[in-house]
Amino acid sequence: MKVILLSGGSGRRLWPLSNDSRSKQFLKLLESNEGNLESMAERVWRQLREVGLSESTIIATGKSQVDILQNQLGTDIPIIVEPERRDTFPAIALSAVYLYSIIGVSLDEIVTILPIDSYVDNQFYEYIKNIENVLNESEASLALVGVKPSYPSSKYGYIIPKDVEAGKKIMRISHFVEKPEEAHALHLIEKNALWNCGVFSFKLDFIISILQKMNLPIQYEELLKHYNHIPKNSFDYEVVEKVDDIVALQYDGRWKDLGTWNTLTAEMSTNQIGTGVLGPNTLNTHLINEQDRPVAVLGIPNAVIVVSPDGVLVADKKFSPKIKTLIADISQRPMYEERRWGWYKVLDYFKYEDCKEVLTKRIGLSAGKNLSYQVHFKRSEVWTVVKGEGHFVLNETLQHVREGTVLEIPLGARHAIKAVTDLEFIEVQKGTELIEEDIHRISLNWDDILLKCSPIRN
């Protein structure tokens, strides 16, 4: 069996911790086996390793998540990068074609799709291994895992069985119902309906045939080029709802979607992460503070209070699922990002009346990593190195830098930096339109950059 792990989502529901580059699955809020804090992505990857599935797994994701996935899971994980975000059907199609045309996986092989944000015990992944036999024995095109509902949720999709034999955990599917009203959900549960938890299994042949019928290429490089021709739909909508012979495996264990603050905080092992004080009458309130300034909470029970470089959320837990709508109009650059080379934090941003902008960042570069050789056309930069040692290139001149070195990078100057030890600097950007798009990359490889340089200056 091969596994395709889907890592998507912009994660506005967990604002202000999640942003366009740090989706909910990357937030380190859960307690690991060793008592450290781990993210959903780290947890799922650890679980797949523990049940022996990680070696058979590839991860499908967008460009913006590659760096943080590698930071959290390691650089040797197999990642299929979607050229653009186009929903789950295109992502699954691309991954399947990769398995078929690049890895040479047999068309008879079973492929299982897993979401990266299921909060379950290892038992769930052990159970999933059965799906292979079920699919072979039932000769169905598609097998799903359905979770036995513990309450009539109106947030989930329901799998409605055709016929259920008492005590049998495998059933043929009649149809699906998306997010029913609570009363309807109760009725469905009485008829043995299950929650759809986003786990699908099929033979590789199944999806390859669908692509062929759509006249889409089944060679990886070709499909990459035609990625924008794949229908921008979910796998549920484009495939599952059009298929008749589906079986579901009923899973009776614990399964949770930690997609909102009320569900996520329920699984946290502590009520407070970061600096601050929960005062009197704050029962069942969670405080998560990523900033270094203290947060004081007084007389506010059952709430979630989150302070991050992106903003501040103060919400009663039962209202927290509405956050996505509330902040729909708040459009903002990410104030904190993890990248393949390290991280940055925006300290200050200001736009003057004459439209000149000033952006101050603290940037951390990991030992051995480098920023690409790049140019900006709309800003100058000043870097003050505050920690560590490294090499800096400015217009093909190499320079050794260390704590205390000040580097002035005029508009239009080519520059790159490599950390010898962990390196930190304060960057002051000044110009107009201080955006990521004004990074024009000449070269990423440090050896290539060195080859362009004159001898070292000290």
Add this chain to the structure above:
Amino acid sequence: MKVILLSGGSGRRLWPLSNDSRSKQFLKLLESNEGNLESMAERVWRQLREVGLSESTIIATGKSQVDILQNQLGTDIPIIVEPERRDTFPAIALSAVYLYSIIGVSLDEIVTILPIDSYVDNQFYEYIKNIENVLNESEASLALVGVKPSYPSSKYGYIIPKDVEAGKKIMRISHFVEKPEEAHALHLIEKNALWNCGVFSFKLDFIISILQKMNLPIQYEELLKHYNHIPKNSFDYEVVEKVDDIVALQYDGRWKDLGTWNTLTAEMSTNQIGTGVLGPNTLNTHLINEQDRPVAVLGIPNAVIVVSPDGVLVADKKFSPKIKTLIADISQRPMYEERRWGWYKVLDYFKYEDCKEVLTKRIGLSAGKNLSYQVHFKRSEVWTVVKGEGHFVLNETLQHVREGTVLEIPLGARHAIKAVTDLEFIEVQKGTELIEEDIHRISLNWDDILLKCSPIRN
């Protein structure tokens, strides 16, 4: 009549907006006549001007409030600076001695003490003018203004009258009761007790005699030198409670102490100051956000949420008076300060494992103002000018600076800067013990600094 306006208080009750340098009276949260936001200090000074008392007023305060008082009220206001903070009796004694020995005010002149944080209408200050006649006619040593209580508060001090003639607003005083239980307060109010609002009047002779009896000097310069010998007590405790012949004037109008978030927000004309969104079910909640990052509030009614460079407060209004106790253990440098030369905001502070510290500030210097010529022995600094023009002196060398100029100030280097136009720069401090005390001032006067310099460099 002369007025001594007392400006004190460390203002922990309005944390995180107030800090050791920005006491509650300097927070610009109240609507002025023109619809702008004004502080308590600005409001009181405007009111004293409107009723014609400002010309007769001097302000007694500590060193740390001089800059912000001058910024808010102008540089021409008469300020008596206490050499150290020692409570209200020493502050009043020093101011009285200043009036007597420096200004030459007659010993027969009436002196009235006013707190800077009474929230009242102009009518209150008009009423205060009567105190002069009352004191003269009653021949009492001391006259107080007592506010007719509107509810049995357990937060205030009560003035208990000796005898009250029906309808008479002037009464002899029996004694005082500090912060009674609510039931007791109710009983006191039935007996015509009044709230003590901190307004005292006496002839200058009264206080000067007291100082003489204490063997304290009555010459200003002498008393300044012996300031640490004056008992560190409140005026109430040291004087009022020891005097028999006190009269009180009953004031029937509006009077409020805006010392806690619940009383202060009740007088704000808007529920939101700063970036953010008050979502569903946030009735009677106030949001004050001094940061540029958005704050989202959902399902939290009757609360006050305050985000400042110093921290974040999330409190139910009825709990907000407890904030002082809750944050007692939070000791922190001020993250924002107004100074005589402008303002600064701390953007970031970090202490590395090797005890080296990095502090990043954005500093604004007003046109025409300068920083003193100074030296640091425990840090180097890098300034990146991001706005405006000015003159910079480094080790007696003068340099013209403008937007884009980068200035490196090594440890031990003498430096000063003067703004020609409004000037802003980002400062990166690096060293050990990044504290205000490592500012060693050589000269404050710009002309003196210029005289030390070599000719201008460009």
